[in-house]
Amino acid sequence: MSQRTVTRRYAAALYEEADANGVLEAVDEDVLMLLESLDGNRPLARVFESPVIPQDKKDSIVRELLDGRVEDLTVRFLRLLIQKDRETMTEEILNQYRSLRDEQRGIVDAEVTVARSLTDEDQSALVEALEEKTGKKIRLHLHEDPGLIGGLVVRIGDRVFDASVRSQLGALHDRLRDATLSEDALDEVA
């Protein structure tokens, strides 16, 4: 089974169970907190990833670490993952859960690349413009790349909106090059 199919199934299960127990909001927060800790805390990530640490050890670590600090359902979910030998995929599953929730709440990630940093006003104007265009709530991720020279590149899902000076110059370059090669144009001039 492809990894993606697996992560999607576990994420959907977590969502449905949380929804049924009415603890969606709390689980959302837990997932966010867990993702951040996994990202910033190598030893913790290694606990989940390492095949060397035995199952029961992992299980007790999760219990001791998280019992009382997060929703009961979250702990049970993580222990289920360990029991089913899927704990190595924890990070992907949690990410999948997040994108599942985003989809439901109409939030999309927008990767925006700019040549130099934007002022707060520009940023909020950009978010507003993108929200109007997509009809969804925008979660903005800003990147800087001086190579763009000017303008910006927005990527939402598969769609890319490229209004950078670099690509415009590239288009002009192609156009001038092709123009000199075309014989028709030469005939016209002659």
Place this chain on the structure above:
Amino acid sequence: MSNGSIRPDEVTDILRRELGDFETKAEEYEAGTVLEAGDGIATLYGLSNAQASELVEFPEQGVEGMVLNLEEDNVGVILFGDVDSVSEGDEARRTGRIASVGVNENMLGRVIDPLGRPLDGKGPIEGEKTVLPLERKAPGVIYREPVEEPLQTGIKAIDSMIPVGRGQRELVIGDRQTGKTAVLTDTIINQKKTHDEGTDSGDPVYCVYVAVGQKDSTVAQVQRDLERNGAMEHTVIINASAAMPTPLQYVAPFAGACIGEYFRDTGRDSLVCFDDLSKQAVAYRELSLLLRRPPGREAYPGDIFYLHSRLLERAAKIISDEEVAAQMNGLPDALQDKVQGGGSLTALPVIETQAGDVSAYIPTNVISITDGQIYLETDLFNSGVRPAIDVGNSVSRVGGSAQIDAMKDVASTLRIDLSQYRELEAFAKFGSDLDPSTQQQLNRGERLVEILNQNEFSPVPVEEQVAIIYAAINGFLDDIPVDDIEDFEEEYLERLRLRHEEVLAEIRETEALTDAAEEVFEEVAADMADVYAEDEEEEEEDVLADEGATT
């Protein structure tokens, strides 16, 4: 650039004008990321709206690819061009275009790759092109007509016993080194006269030769042979050589069909030779396995039959009714206002067998798809039969109605005579005491085999084929020694051409064999047979006399 007198200010002018027209516009496109790449395929993440057989570009590498696999969370793409330059993490963009080739008349005489780019160093292909999709649905039943018009190959054994009609699919099958390609090149060369004005050889036939997975040297040889025989002017060669990426070898036959269809749908006749489809099947197997499609028999994927059947279905004789033809299914937009009825696409696919095994997977598939096969045999080739066609195993399922009446008259018993000869030949090897009628049949058979022999690059016009076969089946050759048959044929045809041109012209025009024509053939044949038979007797006497002198 064609003329050397371009002044700098002209160039500046063009540049200035281009600059003036240039609008700054934001680009909007869909992009995905390469997950893995290698061996001519790439797996992409994203591009969730991509369509099957859509072109995808890799802007950084300048490479294009075609979507072949659409899965839940990834897209499988086959790469054309510099396959190794694409690597993990590269960006891929949708183009919104379906994989296609631009076709026009200026392609005739050229060698191109499967995407229409010239390979012969003769500069770009000029002129406006009609862009046709590589994959296209074959015309439905109502847009077709039965195959009735002959496509003369100029090869006596084929035109007389395994006739091919325009719009037919006739398989050329045999082991390596049995002359499969020679059958194709001879057929292409014979189409030359359909392009000469003032002959009655039928409408011009435009030819496409598709070389798949062959050596570049072989393709260069074919090109040279066609050029030397004046046949390159009406031919396009598509080359996807063994050194080119597998994806190009896989699409090459489709590109060939595309060019053939351009002529077919504009009311003209075309001939497409696929040399050969076994190599395309191997290329497709490679791609399928790399795309992790489940392997089936001989590790070919499950849709290998459909690969060949959908390709060969595109061979068709289009209905001559213009109105109906204009409504043809699956017409690309580019052809919409150019459609004319009455065109045809004849396909001559080639399959290479291993040690004569026609019951392998791919040969049986293609045999069942086509309207007959021309079976070439190593044993016949080694015993000097050229072309080495095994008449007993070769058939043409629809070509019979495409034969001209004159040929039908003379060739009807040819096949039976030959197969009886082959049967007796096996018996005759055991003993020499044979009754006269058997002796007679063997005698006749030997001479029939001899007149069906033919050199490469020397197609025989159909009326001359009729003349020589007429002489053979009516016993005029029976007294001529087998070694002299070739000379006899040459001289006999030469005399007919010089003294009785009107008889040959009549057959060419009316396509029928009249009693008067038969009389002429009989007279000339009998006359010359006497001369050859006498020569023989004299020679024998000379030998006897020499022997007498020495003793």
